[in-house]
Amino acid sequence: KDTDVFQGMPQGFAATRYHSLHVQRSTLPACLDITAETAEGEIMGLRHKELPIWGVQFHPESIATEGGMRILENFLKLDHA
Secondary structure, eight states, rough: SSGGGGGOOTTTOOOSSSOOOBBGGGGTTTTTTEEEETTOOOOOEEEEEESEEESSSOOOHHHHHHHHHHHHHHHHHSSSO
């Protein structure tokens, strides 16, 4: 989704993972929203509905992640209070 840490990112960008672990959709509590997923439906981004908490299951800092610097810049601009 083009929101929060993914603001300005294209649909379908390449991201680097160094593991095969991922969140199971069935285990998500109601307080979390999915903000990114792979073409296969694996969850790659989450945010809390009420608290200033965001998470990704890939490495935006990797040189192999397209737009990784934008994701990090977006995170730093978010209201963390």
